[in-house]
Amino acid sequence: MLIKLEDIRRYYKVGTEEVHALNGVSFAVAKGEWVAIIGQSGSGKSTLMNVLGCLDTPTSGRYWLNGKDVSHMTDNELADIRNQEIGFIFQTFQLLPRETALGNVELPLIYRGLGSRDRRERARKALEQVGLGNRMTHRPNELSGGQRQRVAIARALVTEPSLLLADEPTGNLDSATGLEIIALFEQLHRAGHTLCLVTHEPTLAARCPRAIRISDGVIVKDGPGPEVALDGRAERVRAAAGT
Amino acid sequence: MSLRVDLVEGSRIALRTLGVNRLRTALTLTAVGIGVATLLAILGIVQGLNGAFARQLASLGTASLNIARRPYVVTGDWWRYRNRKQITLGQMQMLAQQSRLATAVVPEVNEDSKELRAGDQSVSNVDLVGTLADFQKIWGYEVPAGRFLTEADSDAERQVVVIGSEVAEGLFPGRSALGEAVRIDNRPYRVIGVLAKKGQMLGQSMDLVALIPFKTFLAVYGKRDFQIDVGVEDASQLDRAEDEITGIMRRARSVPPGEPDDFSVNRTQQLAETYQKLTGALYGVAIGVGLITLLVGGIGIMNIMLVSVRERTREIGIRRALGARRRTIVIQFLLEASLVSAVGGAIGTAIGLGAAKIVSLVTSLAAAVQPLTVVGGILFAAMVGLFFGIWPAARAARLDPVEALRYE
Numbered sequence: 001m002l003i004k005l006e007d008i009r010r011y012y013k014v015g016t017e018e019v020h021a022l023n024g025v026s027f028a029v030a031k032g033e034w035v036a037i038i039g040q041s042g043s044g045k046s047t048l049m050n051v052l053g054c055l056d057t058p059t060s061g062r063y064w065l066n067g068k069d070v071s072h073m074t075d076n077e078l079a080d081i082r083n084q085e086i087g088f089i090f091q092t093f094q095l096l097p098r099e100t101a102l103g104n105v106e107l108p109l110i111y112r113g114l115g116s117r118d119r120r121e122r123a124r125k126a127l128e129q130v131g132l133g134n135r136m137t138h139r140p141n142e143l144s145g146g147q148r149q150r151v152a153i154a155r156a157l158v159t160e161p162s163l164l165l166a167d168e169p170t171g172n173l174d175s176a177t178g179l180e181i182i183a184l185f186e187q188l189h190r191a192g193h194t195l196c197l198v199t200h201e202p203t204l205a206a207r208c209p210r211a212i213r214i215s216d217g218v219i220v221k222d223g224p225g226p227e228v229a230l231d232g233r234a235e236r237v238r239a240a241a242g243t
Numbered sequence: 244m245s246l247r248v249d250l251v252e253g254s255r256i257a258l259r260t261l262g263v264n265r266l267r268t269a270l271t272l273t274a275v276g277i278g279v280a281t282l283l284a285i286l287g288i289v290q291g292l293n294g295a296f297a298r299q300l301a302s303l304g305t306a307s308l309n310i311a312r313r314p315y316v317v318t319g320d321w322w323r324y325r326n327r328k329q330i331t332l333g334q335m336q337m338l339a340q341q342s343r344l345a346t347a348v349v350p351e352v353n354e355d356s357k358e359l360r361a362g363d364q365s366v367s368n369v370d371l372v373g374t375l376a377d378f379q380k381i382w383g384y385e386v387p388a389g390r391f392l393t394e395a396d397s398d399a400e401r402q403v404v405v406i407g408s409e410v411a412e413g414l415f416p417g418r419s420a421l422g423e424a425v426r427i428d429n430r431p432y433r434v435i436g437v438l439a440k441k442g443q444m445l446g447q448s449m450d451l452v453a454l455i456p457f458k459t460f461l462a463v464y465g466k467r468d469f470q471i472d473v474g475v476e477d478a479s480q481l482d483r484a485e486d487e488i489t490g491i492m493r494r495a496r497s498v499p500p501g502e503p504d505d506f507s508v509n510r511t512q513q514l515a516e517t518y519q520k521l522t523g524a525l526y527g528v529a530i531g532v533g534l535i536t537l538l539v540g541g542i543g544i545m546n547i548m549l550v551s552v553r554e555r556t557r558e559i560g561i562r563r564a565l566g567a568r569r570r571t572i573v574i575q576f577l578l579e580a581s582l583v584s585a586v587g588g589a590i591g592t593a594i595g596l597g598a599a600k601i602v603s604l605v606t607s608l609a610a611a612v613q614p615l616t617v618v619g620g621i622l623f624a625a626m627v628g629l630f631f632g633i634w635p636a637a638r639a640a641r642l643d644p645v646e647a648l649r650y651e
Contacts, residue, residue, distance in 0.1 A: 055564060055644045076568050083566020094561045094648060098263060111566035113248045155565075 001064070002162055002194050003029040003052070008061035008071075010047050010217075021047040022058065023217035029196065031162075034189040036205035036225055037198045039214040046167070048214060049198040053086055053165050054078045066162045083111050087156025091168035093148045095140040095155075101127060102136045105155045112159065126154040130184060146177035153184060157193075164188065166197045170204065182207060202229035249574045257579035260551070261586075268583060271540075271547050275587030276594060278537030279624050283595025285529040286616055288602055289522075296518055299442055299449070300511050305478045307381045307510070308485060309351075310338075310492060311470040314507040316517045327505045330469045334495040338471060341491045344484040347377035347474035352460050359410055359453060360426040366413035370452045371427065373460020374472075381474035389421045389436030396435075397456035405436040409450035427453065430463060481510060537624075540587065541631040548580050548635035559639055560647025569640040576639050580632025581625040588624020592617050 010022040021044045029035050039045040050056035051063065054070055057078070063071040066085055073081065088094070095104045105123035114122075127136055130150040140148055149169060156164055166185070170178030182204065189195055189209075197208060205211040211228035213221040221228045261268045309315070313324035332350065339348040354371040378384070379391045386405065396403055404425060411420040411434075420434045432455065441449035460466070475484045485508050492506055552559070559572055596617070 050645050053564070055648075076570075079563065079566050079568045082564060088564050090648070094557070094564070096558055096561060098259065107562070108565040110248065110252050111562075111568075111571065113245055 001028040002031045002033075002066055003027075003196075004062075004064040005051075006062040008048075008051060008058045008063060010044075010051060010056065011059045020217050022051070024061070025214070025217070025219055026061075027212060027219060027222060029194065031194055032189075032192050033210060034185070034195045034208050035197070036208035036211040036229075037196065037214060038200065038202065038205040038211055038229065040200055043214050044217040045198050045200075045214050047217075049165065049167050049196075052163075052196060053088060054081045079111075083108055083159065085162045087159060087161040087164045089149070089152050089156050089164065089166035089169045091171040093140070093145075093152045093172070095148060095151055097140050100137045100139055101132060101143065101151045101154075104140070104151055105158050108155060108159045122158055123154070126158040127151070129157060130154045144177075145173050146180055149173060149177075149181055150184070153181075153188075157188075162194060164193055164195045166195065168199055169197065170201075171199075178204075205229040246570075246574075249571050250578070253571070253575040253578040254582070256575050257582045260579055261583060264551075267547060268586075271543055271583050272587035272590060274540035274543040275537065275584050275624050275627065276540075276591035278533060278540045278627075279588045279591025279620050280595035280598060281536050282530065282533035282623075283592055283616065283620050284598035284602070285526070285533055287595065287599025289526050289529075290613060290616070291599070291603060292522065295442075296515065300515055305511065306475050306481065307383075308473045308475070308481065308488065309470055309509040310473065310488065311507055311509060312468070312505075315509045315513045324507075328496060330471060330496075330506060332469065334492065335469065335471050337495045338473070338488065338491050342473070342484070342487055344475050344480055344487055345473045346476055347381050347472075349375045349377045349381060349472050350457055351378065351470040351472050352457070352464070352466055352468070353470070354460075354464060354466070357427055357453065359406070359414060361414040361423060364414045364416070366410050366451070368451055369407075369410055371460075372452060372454045373457045373464075374454060375457050377474065378454070378472060381472045385439035386436045387439050388419065389434070391436055392454060392456050397458040400459045400462050401456055402430065402432045402459060403435045403456065404432040405438060405454040406434055407438050407448075407450035407452040408440040409448055410453060411437045425453075427455075428463070481512075485510075537627055541584075541627045544580055544584060544628055545631040545635060547583075548576060548632055549638070551579070552576065552635050552639040555639075556642060556647050556650040559642050560644050560650065563642070563644040564648060572640040572642075573636045576636035577629055577632045580635070581628035584628025584631075585621055585625035587628075588621040591624065592620040595620065 005028070006026050008022055008025045009020070012019045012021060023044075025044075025048060037045050037048060047056065051058050054065070054073075057073075058071055061071060062069060065081065068081070070078065070081055082088075096107065099107070102120065102123050105126050106119045109119040109122060124133075124136065127133060130153050132147060132150050132154065135143060135147060138147075140151070143151065169185075170181055173181065185195060185197070186207075197204065199205055206226045206229035208225035211221075211223065211225040212219055213228050213231065221231055310330065312327040312330060313321070317324065335348060335350055339345070342348070352373040356367065357369045357371040358365055358367040359369050372378075374392065375397055376391060376393050379386070384391065389405070391405055392403070404427070406414075406420060406425070414420065414425060415423060420437050423434050424431050425434060426432070438450070438452070443449065473484065473488060475481060488508055489504060492508075493504065496505060498505055562572065
């Protein structure tokens with residue numbers, strides 16, 4: 001198993017009230033799987049994404065990533081894990097505006113301590129892989145939304161991470177561009193990458209082989225993508241009908 | 244990740260950031276620059292003054308001692324020294340015979356504030372000295388025109404005089420003084436030599452002097468209160484020579500054991516100490532002003548860095564998400580702060596040096612800056628930046644990556 005979560009809980013203090021963002025989440029993801037984590041806003045999926053991405057540590061529970069127990073690691077160790085094991089793809093791309101596409105893709109390699117020639121070479125390859133071979137020296141504001149997200153994907157791929165973690169990757173894109181990005185994910189999935197896609201869109205989750213639905217900090221359904229996605233739709237219809 | 248990578252990458256980012264925010268960078272630089280410039284200009288003037296003073300001291304003779312009833316610099320009860328026994332020729336002869344470290348021993352008698360006349364010209368406030376040939380060697384006088392006094396001048400009680408450059412200029416403007424007649428207390432003297440210019444010492448001209456043969460002086464003024472001037476091999480012997488001379492003089496003057504000395508052994512170093520006492524407080528205040536300016540600049544840097552951290556919260560989040568450790572972020576911002584300061588320091592150094600130069604051109608102060616001060620100025624500025632960058636950098640590193648990524 002690449003990912004194994006055991007009774008993960010994450011509690012926050014908001015004023016005097018304790019918010020249970022994750023209330024005992026357990027699941028496992030095998031290497032090469034493509035999993036969607038679906039839920040409405042406030043369901044706890046963002047917190048789950050942060051925990052999975054080692055940006056946040058759980059209040060309790062165990063989390064193994066690629067055989068390493070990361071649930072009790074120090075800040076420095078987590079930084080190294082993020083650099084080595086995880087490729088992030090964000091809804092808002094999170095590119096550095098002053099760096100070129102190449103510079104942005106090189107960034108995680110800098111923190112890995114690679115020499116500049118090596119970095120350039122690998123960044124170039126990653127950008128070609130996402131179809132941006134002709135946009136290397138453009139800055140983010142000279143690129144379209146889809147192109148920006150491709151740069152971000154190249155940045156996630158360049159470190160050859162064990163897990164690609166995408167947070168609403170099509171949320172800021174028009175539907176045609178969104179489909180292109182999803183097609184790229186399918187391609188990466190076929191190439192053997194492990195993908196975790198956090199989304200609130202059932203149509204997106206329906207395209208994934210597996211989906212996990214989360215609600216109120218617990219997993220309510222885990223199964224084939226289309227099934228779990230549709231289930232959510234029925235749930236929403238019921239909620240709207242007030243029954 | 245290695246520290247080297249942190250430093251290299253941090254410098255690259257810092258340079259780029261400074262290039263992007265040019266106006267802001269320039270303003271911040273100015274604040275630090277003014278501080279450094281103030282400090283350096285002051286230091287330059289101080290160093291210049293000290294250098295000039297050291298040169299003057301050296302021109303006075305650094306391997307010489309003066310034995311007199313009172314010290315060079317009288318502090319406290321001056322009348323204590325008045326009641327001391329006079330120094331006699333006999334004591335001087337004993338000193339000359341017994342001292343092994345002294346290379347030259349001469350008597351010196353003085354009359355202050357004499358007026359010298361030649362024709363209808365006159366120069367007043369001249370220090371009249373009666374002495375012998377070795378006086379020149381002991382105090383390092385140069386005689387570019389004519390000759391110095393000789394033993395023969397003294398033995399024959401000749402009416403001859405060697406005059407300081409300022410006296411020569413005052414009495415014989417635009418022409419040679421050699422062979423001319425001057426009058427001191429209505430007695431005629433013939434000028435046999437003119438001394439090289441020595442400049443000022445503690446605000447007093449060293450060139451308002453007239454030297455006449457020792458015995459001539461005694462014959463005219465009949466004064467018996469001597470000073471003794473002693474030359475030694477080099478300055479390193481001064482301490483031993485002072486001990487030796489003190490011993491001989493105590494015996495010569497029959498000072499009982501346990502009693503304090505009833506004479507003073509003086510050296511030019513004492514003047515340096517007085518000088519430093521006089522000027523030290525002034526420099527302290529001036530340097531304080533410079534430091535306060537620098538402090539203001541430092542607070543400016545802190546302010547700018549805090550703004551910068553806020554503006555770049557998302558960037559910090561991105562970097563953290565991609566694997567930057569807290570240390571990496573701290574180093575990046577510290578480098579940025581110290582770089583601004585160092586550049587400001589470099590500019591301030593240039594301005595400060597310029598100001599010191601102008602001061603030295605406009606006034607008689609000789610401002611000089613040692614190379615080390617320049618390096619020190621830039622380094623000091625960088626340290627100021629580093630110091631005032633600590634808090635902003637720590638704030639940047641403390642940011643939660645999740646929050647930072649969400650920051651608008």
